[in-house]
Amino acid sequence: MSIANDLRSIKGAIPEDVTLIAVSKTRSIEEIKEAYDAGQRDMGENRVQELCSKVEQLPKDIRWHLIGHLQSNKVKYIAPFVHLIHSIESFKLLKEVDKRARENKRVIKVLLQFHIAQEESKFGFSLEEVLDLIHPIKELKNIEVNGVMGMATFTDNEHQIKSEFRSLKRIYFDLKDHFGDQFNTISMGMSGDYELAIVEGSTMIRVGSKIFGSRNY
C-alpha cells in the first residue's frame, strides 16, 4: 500500500467531474509531497495554524481547501492564498472573509456549510437562515459563493446517511437560482461515505484516511 496507489484507485473509481480533495490534516510534509508527486493538487486542512506552516514548505501550485471550523480572527492568515473555504457557517464569518479578501485584492471562493446530520455537534446554517440572507450575501463583492458543504452523521446506517446527503442536495437546488452559474459545487463525502455521496450528487469529496491511512491524533 502507498499513498500514490490509494490515490490512483480512488481516482479510478470516481467520475471525472467529481473533485477529489486529499485531506492532509495531521499528515507530514513528506506524506503530502508523496500525494503531490502522484499528481494530487487539491489538499484539505482543518486548522489554520497547521495550514499556514504547511503552505510555506510545499509547492505553490497546491490548491488549499479550508474544511474545518474557522474562527473569524484567523481568517486574515489564510486570506492571501486559500483556494476555497468549505466551512462558512455564519454571516459574520462571511463578512470577515469578504473584508480580508478585499485587503488582499482578491475574490475568495466559499461554500456555505449546512447542518444536515442528526448529531448536535456539527456546525452549519439552516436553509431558512440562508434564504433570509441572500440579499446581504450578494452585497459582498469579494467573495464568490460556489455552493454547499455538509457532513453526514457518523453511523453505519446507510439509509440515514443517504437521506442526509439528499437533504443537502435539495438545499443546493433551492439556492442555486439565487446565486447564479458559479454556484455549482456540492462538497459531501469522506472516506467512509464518499461512494454514497457521489450517488447522491456530490461534486467534491474530502478524503483523508482512505488515502493517507488512519490518523493518530
Ligand SMILES: *Cc1c(COP(=O)(O)O)cnc(C)c1O
Ligand atoms: C477530517 C475531515 C475529512 C476527512 O475524513 P476521513 O474520514 O479521514 O476521510 C473530511 N471532511 C472534514 C470536514 C474533515 O474534518
